[in-house]
Amino acid sequence: METTKIKEINFRNTTFLGSFADTSQVPESDLPLVIIVGKSNVGKSSLLNALTGQKHARVSQTPGKTRLVLVFNVDNAFHLVDLPGYGFARTSRADQEAFSKLTEQFVMKRPADLVLSLLDGRHQPTTLDRHMLAYTKEAGLDVLTVLTKVDKTKRQELNKLRQSLQTTFQLPENRKPLAVSAEKRQGIKELREKIASILGFKAKDTD
Ligand SMILES: Nc1nc2c(ncn2[C@@H]2O[C@H](COP(=O)(O)OP(=O)(O)O)[C@@H](O)[C@H]2O)c(=O)[nH]1
Numbered sequence: 001m002e003t004t005k006i007k008e009i010n011f012r013n014t015t016f017l018g019s020f021a022d023t024s025q026v027p028e029s030d031l032p033l034v035i036i037v038g039k040s041n042v043g044k045s046s047l048l049n050a051l052t053g054q055k056h057a058r059v060s061q062t063p064g065k066t067r068l069v070l071v072f073n074v075d076n077a078f079h080l081v082d083l084p085g086y087g088f089a090r091t092s093r094a095d096q097e098a099f100s101k102l103t104e105q106f107v108m109k110r111p112a113d114l115v116l117s118l119l120d121g122r123h124q125p126t127t128l129d130r131h132m133l134a135y136t137k138e139a140g141l142d143v144l145t146v147l148t149k150v151d152k153t154k155r156q157e158l159n160k161l162r163q164s165l166q167t168t169f170q171l172p173e174n175r176k177p178l179a180v181s182a183e184k185r186q187g188i189k190e191l192r193e194k195i196a197s198i199l200g201f202k203a204k205d206t207d
């Protein structure tokens with residue numbers, strides 16, 4: 001009998017495919033699509049860089065600046081998409097709507113196989129966070145919540161937040177919120193493993 005070897009994704013083998021104004025410009029592909037959503041400044045770019053071990057996405061000092069969809073090819077296993085953040089107070093209403101349209105496109109036109117919904121580990125989710133979670137869930141997308149910047153949160157607070165998220169959004173057992181710190185590289189290995197396993201792969205153990 002032939003043994004089938006499950007592919008081990010090397011997250012560090014990531015290439016930048018390009019930046020695009022909307023989904024119609026994103027190159028067609030049979031690879032699964034993973035999108036990162038979250039409010040401006042929540043740590044999307046930092047997490048993407050920590051996951052892939054490279055300085056790909058720009059970590060901005062000026063939140064709300066990225067308006068393009070950044071697409072990465074992770075080890076020819078999946079496409080990882082960094083979406084513009086939502087809910088930055090100083091962007092205009094039109095900009096905010098453009099952001100949410102982009103997200104909508106990845107829900108309606110090119111449904112993502114997995115949504116990494118980033119939430120600030122220091123606070124309760126904002127109204128927009130709740131909307132985003134409810135929206136992606138209602139659309140039937142597979143959502144994994146990820147709490148960011150947990151180096152700034154006490155363990156007890158973090159556990160409370162995880163528990164309340166799980167109850168409020170009725171997250172299944174296998175979609176418990178993960179806690180990460182891009183800065184301290186906490187939870188990065190676990191997140192890689194989780195993403196890989198959801199897509200039917202394994203994650204290669206790299207730093
Ligand atoms: N303490 C801490 N700060 C972080 C972490 N991740 C990101 N940041 C900071 O949060 C700010 C926004 O990060 P960025 O990745 O640009 O967020 P984005 O707007 O969601 O892409 C930057 O000043 C980062 O240095 C983390 O894990 N811990």
Ligand SMILES: [Mg+2]
Pocket residue numbers: 044045046057058059060066
């Ligand atoms: Mg960013």
